[in-house]
Amino acid sequence: MEIGEAQDTRFQEREWRVQRAGWVALAVFVIGATLGLFGPGPLSLSSVASSEGTLQVQYYRFARLGRDAMVTVTVAPDVVSDGVVDVWWNSPYLDEMKVNGVTPEPETVTGIDERVRYAFAAHPGDELTITFDLTPDGMWSKRAEIAVGDGTERVTYDQFIYP
Amino acid sequence: MDAVLRALAIYAFLFVVFRISGKRTLAQITTFDFVLLLIIGEATQQGLLGDDFSVMNAFVVIGTLILADIAMSLVQQRFPSLGRFVEGLPVVLIDNGEKVEHHMKKARVDEADILERARQSQGLERLDDVKFAVLERDGSISIVPRS
Numbered sequence: 001m002e003i004g005e006a007q008d009t010r011f012q013e014r015e016w017r018v019q020r021a022g023w024v025a026l027a028v029f030v031i032g033a034t035l036g037l038f039g040p041g042p043l044s045l046s047s048v049a050s051s052e053g054t055l056q057v058q059y060y061r062f063a064r065l066g067r068d069a070m071v072t073v074t075v076a077p078d079v080v081s082d083g084v085v086d087v088w089w090n091s092p093y094l095d096e097m098k099v100n101g102v103t104p105e106p107e108t109v110t111g112i113d114e115r116v117r118y119a120f121a122a123h124p125g126d127e128l129t130i131t132f133d134l135t136p137d138g139m140w141s142k143r144a145e146i147a148v149g150d151g152t153e154r155v156t157y158d159q160f161i162y163p
Numbered sequence: 164m165d166a167v168l169r170a171l172a173i174y175a176f177l178f179v180v181f182r183i184s185g186k187r188t189l190a191q192i193t194t195f196d197f198v199l200l201l202i203i204g205e206a207t208q209q210g211l212l213g214d215d216f217s218v219m220n221a222f223v224v225i226g227t228l229i230l231a232d233i234a235m236s237l238v239q240q241r242f243p244s245l246g247r248f249v250e251g252l253p254v255v256l257i258d259n260g261e262k263v264e265h266h267m268k269k270a271r272v273d274e275a276d277i278l279e280r281a282r283q284s285q286g287l288e289r290l291d292d293v294k295f296a297v298l299e300r301d302g303s304i305s306i307v308p309r310s
Contacts, residue, residue, distance in 0.1 A: 030230050033223040034167045041164040064217040162219035
């Protein structure tokens with residue numbers, strides 16, 4: 001059957017090849033998403049600890065703009081001094097986040113230089129776990145620096161925020 | 164990961180629900196059927212996106228749905244007998260000029276529906292002009308006129 005211009009076997013074969021390749025790419029993308037490569041989820045959850053182990057931070061390696069990505073900071077008991085624990089964040093990172101809430105509530109929040117200090121009341125001898133409920137307000141690669149106490153115990157993590 | 168699971172769960176649920184609702188709903192025979200499908204779309208949105216309005220989430224959800232659809236069609240191709248569970252079978256409504264009352268009743272299609280389709284697709288005037296009328300798998304009615 002001749003349908004003229006509309007019929008071009010080579011083009012059609014090529015189109016089908018491209019289509020099949022597209023399916024594979026789509027499957028890879030969806031599997032990647034299931035593995036937590038494209039957003040916060042059980043598989044993109046990571047943790048990092050300071051050299052002495054007194055500071056442990058659990059965060060999401062991959063996050064999304066406008067979607068909650070909690071950060072959990074665990075402080076060992078020996079950093080508590082005078083019933084207060086200071087947790088320091090670098091401002092460049094925190095500025096790109098919307099802080100929805102901090103549990104437990106900090107006593108004070110102070111901005112000093114390029115950092116933000118959260119002071120928490122703590123029970124001496126007890127480990128303190130703080131949850132920062134953050135929602136990214138910026139995109140792409142971000143670096144967070146968290147320090148505790150006088151700042152010697154610190155932790156850095158890199159996070160990629162998808163649009 | 165949960166976006167993928169949510170999309171798959173909703174796809175599966177909608178599939179089952181529409182499969183059991185029958186072919187009439189698919190074909191949107193009445194205005195109400197049409198309205199129903201419209202608002203189901205709205206109800207689905209919340210479940211699919213949750214509170215994540217990022218572009219990435221839209222990509223993941225849409226990608227998962229399309230992939231599920233492609234996978235379904237490939238499975239049906241590989242296992243043709245599966246086809247009847249997924250799509251159903253065509254139903255004969257008028258067989259050689261004779262109405263198949265039992266089928267029409269079960270499929271919830273009445274004479275007026277068939278006549279409407281006969282007028283639209285073949286320009287026929289009367290039921291006598293219809294040789295065969297078949298309710299196809301997608302819910303549309305196909306007419307073979309008496310020549």
